Amino acid sequence: MQTLATVSFSLGTIAYSIASTLFFLGLTRRSVTGPPGRAAQVLAVGACLHALHLITAALVSKVCPVESIHFALSFTALVTVVVFLLVRRTRAMDPLGVVVSPVALTFLVAAQFVGPTSAPPELSRALLSLHITASMLGFGVVLLAGAASGFYLFVERRLKSKRLAQVGRLPSLDSLDLVGHRLLLLGFPLLTFAVVTGGIFFAQLPDAGGASFARAMLGYATWTLVAGVLLLRALLGWRGRRSAYGTLAGVACLAVILMVYVLRPLLGGVA
Amino acid sequence: MIIVVGVSHKTAPIDLREQLALSVEVAAELCQRLTQNVEVAEAFVVSTCNRVEIVAVPSEVTEPLACARVCTRLLCERHAQLEQYTYVQVGEDGMRHLVRVAASLDSLVVGEPQILGQLKAGFELARSQGTVGAILHRAFSLAVRGAKRVRRETSIGTGQVSVPSIAVQLAGQIFGDLRGHRVALLGSGDMGRAVANLFAEQGAKLTVLGRSLERVAAVTAELGGEAAMMDQLPRVLSEVDVVVSSTSSPAHVIALKELKRSLKARRGRNLFLIDLAVPRDIEPGIGQLDGVFLYNIDDLSQVATESAQARRREADRATALVEEVVLRWERAWQAELATPVIKALRSRMRHAFHVEMDKSLRGRLKGLDEEQRAALQKMIDAGVNRLLHAPTTQIREEAARGGGEAVDEVLAMLTDLFALGDLVSLDETDSLLPGEAPSGGESLTSAPEHAAPQETAGPRAVVKTPAPAQMGIDDEPNADEKASDSSPVACARARFSGA
Numbered sequence: 001m002q003t004l005a006t007v008s009f010s011l012g013t014i015a016y017s018i019a020s021t022l023f024f025l026g027l028t029r030r031s032v033t034g035p036p037g038r039a040a041q042v043l044a045v046g047a048c049l050h051a052l053h054l055i056t057a058a059l060v061s062k063v064c065p066v067e068s069i070h071f072a073l074s075f076t077a078l079v080t081v082v083v084f085l086l087v088r089r090t091r092a093m094d095p096l097g098v099v100v101s102p103v104a105l106t107f108l109v110a111a112q113f114v115g116p117t118s119a120p121p122e123l124s125r126a127l128l129s130l131h132i133t134a135s136m137l138g139f140g141v142v143l144l145a146g147a148a149s150g151f152y153l154f155v156e157r158r159l160k161s162k163r164l165a166q167v168g169r170l171p172s173l174d175s176l177d178l179v180g181h182r183l184l185l186l187g188f189p190l191l192t193f194a195v196v197t198g199g200i201f202f203a204q205l206p207d208a209g210g211a212s213f214a215r216a217m218l219g220y221a222t223w224t225l226v227a228g229v230l231l232l233r234a235l236l237g238w239r240g241r242r243s244a245y246g247t248l249a250g251v252a253c254l255a256v257i258l259m260v261y262v263l264r265p266l267l268g269g270v271a
Numbered sequence: 272m273i274i275v276v277g278v279s280h281k282t283a284p285i286d287l288r289e290q291l292a293l294s295v296e297v298a299a300e301l302c303q304r305l306t307q308n309v310e311v312a313e314a315f316v317v318s319t320c321n322r323v324e325i326v327a328v329p330s331e332v333t334e335p336l337a338c339a340r341v342c343t344r345l346l347c348e349r350h351a352q353l354e355q356y357t358y359v360q361v362g363e364d365g366m367r368h369l370v371r372v373a374a375s376l377d378s379l380v381v382g383e384p385q386i387l388g389q390l391k392a393g394f395e396l397a398r399s400q401g402t403v404g405a406i407l408h409r410a411f412s413l414a415v416r417g418a419k420r421v422r423r424e425t426s427i428g429t430g431q432v433s434v435p436s437i438a439v440q441l442a443g444q445i446f447g448d449l450r451g452h453r454v455a456l457l458g459s460g461d462m463g464r465a466v467a468n469l470f471a472e473q474g475a476k477l478t479v480l481g482r483s484l485e486r487v488a489a490v491t492a493e494l495g496g497e498a499a500m501m502d503q504l505p506r507v508l509s510e511v512d513v514v515v516s517s518t519s520s521p522a523h524v525i526a527l528k529e530l531k532r533s534l535k536a537r538r539g540r541n542l543f544l545i546d547l548a549v550p551r552d553i554e555p556g557i558g559q560l561d562g563v564f565l566y567n568i569d570d571l572s573q574v575a576t577e578s579a580q581a582r583r584r585e586a587d588r589a590t591a592l593v594e595e596v597v598l599r600w601e602r603a604w605q606a607e608l609a610t611p612v613i614k615a616l617r618s619r620m621r622h623a624f625h626v627e628m629d630k631s632l633r634g635r636l637k638g639l640d641e642e643q644r645a646a647l648q649k650m651i652d653a654g655v656n657r658l659l660h661a662p663t664t665q666i667r668e669e670a671a672r673g674g675g676e677a678v679d680e681v682l683a684m685l686t687d688l689f690a691l692g693d694l695v696s697l698d699e700t701d702s703l704l705p706g707e708a709p710s711g712g713e714s715l716t717s718a719p720e721h722a723a724p725q726e727t728a729g730p731r732a733v734v735k736t737p738a739p740a741q742m743g744i745d746d747e748p749n750a751d752e753k754a755s756d757s758s759p760v761a762c763a764r765a766r767f768s769g770a
Binding site: 155159160162164167168170171172173174175233236237238239240241242 | 539
């Protein structure tokens with residue numbers, strides 16, 4: 001089982017690397033990557049290997065994947081990849097693979113350096129599992145929405161300045177805006193659940209440190225940003241560039257939260 | 272051998288080309304008339320707004336230039352002054368020209384996608400008339416595959432080079448699929464109508480605005496869509512996705528203040544403004560607004576220029592691919608030279624073994640039953656094939672590698688050693704070029720209906736042809752091109768060679 005976990009990790013890393021290269025080449029050069037969709041196929045293979053690694057590694061270490069930041073980080077990447085592969089089936093969103101593949105690769109590898117931690121006994125394990133699951137799912141989805149928003153801003157800037165090189169291969173502005181919006185709609189309930197359960201945990205910890213406080217505040221900030229983006233779009237028609245900036249701000253907050261979790265063992269923090 | 276005779280935008284002015292454009296009926300008749308001449312074995316005609324060409328295969332009993340002269344005569348029959356603008360490409364050059372045309376490298380707009388469909392239409396028409404045979408079928412299949420490879424492996428077709436198509440492309444970059452999106456046309460200028468028409472073809476809904484009801488009605492009658500007067504502009508601006516402005520107004524038709532009011536009702540939806548007028552119809556500052564994209568005629572022209580330059584750069588890479596295709600064609604034909612001799616050798620060997628087998632079956636082996644006799648015959652055939660497999664494969668491969676004279680010597684030696692002279696036939700049309708089976712989905716046609724050129728009585732022709740080159744149509748065949756040698760190799764070379 002350990003061997004299988006190691007092999008699937010190695011192969012998954014290779015697959016993600018190849019997919020990243022193919023997506024990049026597909027964006028910059030037309031004729032190198034072979035038939036269309038080849039990069040996505042390789043990414044799908046990588047996702048399968050990634051999932052296999054998660055399962056086998058969890059079995060080997062006898063840790064539930066959603067009870068440990070080590071696995072949760074990896075799980076987030078997998079969620080992002082899976083959602084991307086689903087989205088690209090209905091929308092021509094392949095260029096987003098340029099962001100998704102390297103992020104998945106980074107998270108998969110980085111998770112190996114994050115040591116497993118144990119949760120404080122005051123917290124309900126079941127609820128903690130749900131919290132982490134919802135957080136990681138929400139983070140993965142919002143991360144993809146951030147990628148779409150980033151591309152939106154890039155294409156919009158190029159069209160405004162009338163510099164059209166490379167723009168032709170990217171999705172249309174409306175498609176990017178729509179995908180970003182729908183991903184936020186999908187991720188918002190997950191983030192809401194994560195924030196609520198996170199608040200419960202924060203209240204249960206009698207001596208929660210500064211890191212816990214920062215995580216909680218950043219979580220609320222993220223939720224508020226995403227809620228604001230959705231609300232302003234619905235009420236005032238704030239879409240396009242404004243929505244993209246708001247989404248990216250939310251992703252930035254989520255990234256900081258994740259960094260706090262990752263660096264927590266080094267800082268001697270607790271959950 | 273492939274011969275191309277034609278007139279194009281590179282050689283003739285448009286007023287002459289216009290006269291030469293052929294209808295389907297005239298093109299069909301021309302194909303028939305071409306192949307009714309003994310000099311022309313196969314032919315098809317390409318007729319587009321920028322070229323009219325005859326692609327032909329000369330018959331085996333005449334020299335190629337005679338075929339070229341016939342094609343030129345028929346092409347210029349109705350317009351004698353066209354002869355001075357006509358070009359002739361023979362052999363390897365003919366094949367190169369065909370592939371270049373198919374790959375749109377010879378087009379007025381390099382990389383334009385229509386030419387391949389136009390070529391196919393001309394080929395299909397000729398095939399339906401029965402004027403296409405095995406050689407033209409193979410050459411055309413190869414040219415089409417080469418053209419598709421050029422489009423696949425280069426960026427020669429990317430980017431647009433005309434203002435209307437660039438406008439539509441930009442709108443697609445903003446909105447994606449344009450079906451159902453709304454486009455407003457202000458004014459009745461030619462360029463504006465061309466752009467609006469292209470949008471309508473993409474499935475967009477058109478609204479035409481103007482100050483004169485008559486003019487607006489005339490434009491909607493031409494393009495479709497609904498009509499509106501200019502006083503409805505603020506409402507239209509809040510509803511449509513694209514505005515194409517091409518009026519003759521000396522002042523701005525769309526001002527910044529007015530548009531800001533309309534933008535509130537748009538609730539953040541993107542708006543694409545195309546200003547084709549000079550002086551400009553749309554206040555330039557509008558382009559700075561969030562969610563508004565403004566392109567004027569200079570912007571679009573600049574994009575067109577950059578696209579054209581990029582295509583020209585890609586043309587160099589495409590040319591290298593074309594040369595690969597031409598080389599492949601030439602080598603395949605070289606390999607074909609060996610076919611008649613190889614078949615004759617096989618036939619000679621089988622015949623020798625069967626003669627001895629018949630003697631034995633009448634003698635010592637007369638007790639064999641039918642099944643045993645059949646098995647014996649099968650064994651002999653298999654033995655012959657096995658014996659000849661390696662040497663014949665080597666001969667073909669050497670010929671395909673451009674072995675040329677060395678291969679000729681071997682074939683001549685085999686012919687002499689085995690006395691094959693009476694067995695070699697010019698009617699070897701049932702062999703395929705090595706590896707030339709049409710791939711799935713790309714096959715233009717089923718097996719050609721028109722058989723290969725009929726063998727005619729009379730001396731076999733043409734020992735040697737000069738290296739392919741563009742030949743003037745007034746060239747008289749020189750003495751070297753008139754044949755006397757009747758060896759199998761020379762006949763085969765005469766039949767197939769262009770090199």
